[in-house]
Amino acid sequence: MAIMHDDAPPTTSKMKDIRDAGKEQLDPVANGSLIGRTVTINRPRAELFAYWADLINLPTFMDNVERIDMLSDTRSHWVVKAPAGKTVEWDAVITDKREGELIAWASTDDADVPNSGRIEFRDAGDRGTIVTATIAYDPPADIIGKVVAKLFQHEPAIQARRDLRRFKQLMETGEIATAAWTQKQLQEEKA
Amino acid sequence: MRALTWHGKHDVRVDTVDDPEILNPRDAIIKITSTAICGSDLHLYDGYIPTMKAGDILGHEFMGEVVETGPGSTLKKGQRVVVPFTIACGSCYHCGKHQYSACDNGNPADNQDIGQEMYGQPMSGLFGYSHLTGGYAGGQAEYVRVPFSDVGPIVVPDGLTDEQVLFLSDILPTGWQAAENADIEPGDTVAVWGCGPVGLFAVQSAFLMGAHRVIAIDHFPHRLELAKRFGAETINFEESKTYEALMEMTGGIGPDAVIDAVGLEAHGFFVDNVVDQIKASLFLGTDRIHSIRQAIHACRKGGRVSMPAVYGGFVDKFPLGAFMEKGLTLKTGQTSVQHYMPALLNAIVEGQIDTTFLISHRMSLEDAPKGYKMFHDNQNEVTKIVLKPGAAADAAIPAG
Numbered sequence: 001m002a003i004m005h006d007d008a009p010p011t012t013s014k015m016k017d018i019r020d021a022g023k024e025q026l027d028p029v030a031n032g033s034l035i036g037r038t039v040t041i042n043r044p045r046a047e048l049f050a051y052w053a054d055l056i057n058l059p060t061f062m063d064n065v066e067r068i069d070m071l072s073d074t075r076s077h078w079v080v081k082a083p084a085g086k087t088v089e090w091d092a093v094i095t096d097k098r099e100g101e102l103i104a105w106a107s108t109d110d111a112d113v114p115n116s117g118r119i120e121f122r123d124a125g126d127r128g129t130i131v132t133a134t135i136a137y138d139p140p141a142d143i144i145g146k147v148v149a150k151l152f153q154h155e156p157a158i159q160a161r162r163d164l165r166r167f168k169q170l171m172e173t174g175e176i177a178t179a180a181w182t183q184k185q186l187q188e189e190k191a
Numbered sequence: 192m193r194a195l196t197w198h199g200k201h202d203v204r205v206d207t208v209d210d211p212e213i214l215n216p217r218d219a220i221i222k223i224t225s226t227a228i229c230g231s232d233l234h235l236y237d238g239y240i241p242t243m244k245a246g247d248i249l250g251h252e253f254m255g256e257v258v259e260t261g262p263g264s265t266l267k268k269g270q271r272v273v274v275p276f277t278i279a280c281g282s283c284y285h286c287g288k289h290q291y292s293a294c295d296n297g298n299p300a301d302n303q304d305i306g307q308e309m310y311g312q313p314m315s316g317l318f319g320y321s322h323l324t325g326g327y328a329g330g331q332a333e334y335v336r337v338p339f340s341d342v343g344p345i346v347v348p349d350g351l352t353d354e355q356v357l358f359l360s361d362i363l364p365t366g367w368q369a370a371e372n373a374d375i376e377p378g379d380t381v382a383v384w385g386c387g388p389v390g391l392f393a394v395q396s397a398f399l400m401g402a403h404r405v406i407a408i409d410h411f412p413h414r415l416e417l418a419k420r421f422g423a424e425t426i427n428f429e430e431s432k433t434y435e436a437l438m439e440m441t442g443g444i445g446p447d448a449v450i451d452a453v454g455l456e457a458h459g460f461f462v463d464n465v466v467d468q469i470k471a472s473l474f475l476g477t478d479r480i481h482s483i484r485q486a487i488h489a490c491r492k493g494g495r496v497s498m499p500a501v502y503g504g505f506v507d508k509f510p511l512g513a514f515m516e517k518g519l520t521l522k523t524g525q526t527s528v529q530h531y532m533p534a535l536l537n538a539i540v541e542g543q544i545d546t547t548f549l550i551s552h553r554m555s556l557e558d559a560p561k562g563y564k565m566f567h568d569n570q571n572e573v574t575k576i577v578l579k580p581g582a583a584a585d586a587a588i589p590a591g
Contacts, residue, residue: 042284127284158304165300173280173339174216174263177299177316179326181211181336 011036011134023136027095027106027116032138035157039164042128043171045121049100051171052119061166061176063190064159076105088112114138131167133160193580194248194332195559200238201567203249203560211328211336216263219340221274225353226253226330228559228566228576229361230387231501235321236563242305242322251276251318252360253330254353257344265341272344274337275528276361278316278327281342291315292525297339298325314525331559333580345532348540352591354577355539358388358546364531366392366452369499370400372522373448377401382437382446382489383423384482386414388549388575389499390452394423395544397450406440408433411571417548437489445491451500453482487513498523549575553588556580 010022090111303313319329407418
């Protein structure tokens, strides 16, 4: 008898085979962990998509991404902060892009931290737009303790949630909230 | 600048710290002319609120003069403003519904994690009230950085003194929202636990909303006297049995609506409260909740419970059975100050509400640590302390 599964996203499943299926749907060759985070943003779908589609905007709200360079329309180079003032870098390619709906990417084969993901935009009526990030990442064992801890601030799901919150703040309010009260404190926060 | 900073339980100091700067487009810098110590600041002083850090600047009731504005601010230099204690963006879904205290964006992203874990969803930012609510520097200081200054601060019309409008920042809207949350119907009898500022403003508000009778409950004679001045009947719980008195005073029915304006540091040597105190000291339960238990117990069947009082953590022995069997309704929450400010400012201008009666002490910001201790030790006489930045230590501060 076929088991009927519930309607919850695979990123929230307690069952490994369902999470694996979710990963495979994201990227047939993805290994490692799968995380998902959703936020509702009170802005039109097209506007959010446009901001995200221009990848060089992403470091504005992704605290650990120092810089993204566009190498071509589909290929980008990511420079990400690592401990002790170092950085890790990799190339990523856009694997799918549907105007106003979805952008999917995967790192190239030589990436230190192989990762792939998808950002989706769906209408939420008078609440704006539902934005869902789904990310698979597979850090090699030797750097897991260092780079990944810094890159994802101990838990990738938390980092993804923080990045999405900052994206929401920027889109809804035009700025990113901070409790600092001097420029110096603000720079220290961002370092 | 000089600022009142928190260093631990019963340890607050006036330190010299860096002046605030404009960091975001919608910011403004306010030079503070008057700031008050709130009863909820005593929760911080007593070490009841987690996520405080040494050096945090306290204060969430303040007003002053605009001295600097970011390009996105609508304020102008020289304007006098009262600043709401809730930091709200004005553009998210919740702000759109005027649920400003539920704003999605006022709390910095990293600080939202704690609230998300503890409460399921993170809360808005508040000034000077722990890192759970953002870690923002508060207004018991000479200057403060006010984010989203185009949404929060309200400009004070000429001719009104600081003391007439200062409490628009928190306690007046909080008392008003408490009464509004009690869904008062004409002819109602409303019981209010706690005659601190919020309770006293709730008494005034309840009458303005059509309550027939208000019964105020406390054990500080001076505070009960103030409640009486506004037309409330009083119960001193050291003198009378509260539940029995309420039942007799309401014809055996119980109050139609009850308001708990006491909160997590309820006083009194009741059996359950003593147990709570022991548990709190052992970190078994964090909140002492005698007043809300008693309010639920006394409330009439089908009645309404309003809870402006601050609670932070978990409780046990919450009378869920009484709550269900009697079919009660509970409304609560941090105050959506921005929603209430314009109408309440108007009520002050029209003379319908007076807030100045509350102020019992005025002192220099330099004397704030003394003020905290005095407020903590003598809540009968100390009903509200207003602090004046810039004044010399021990200076006598006139009213106004």
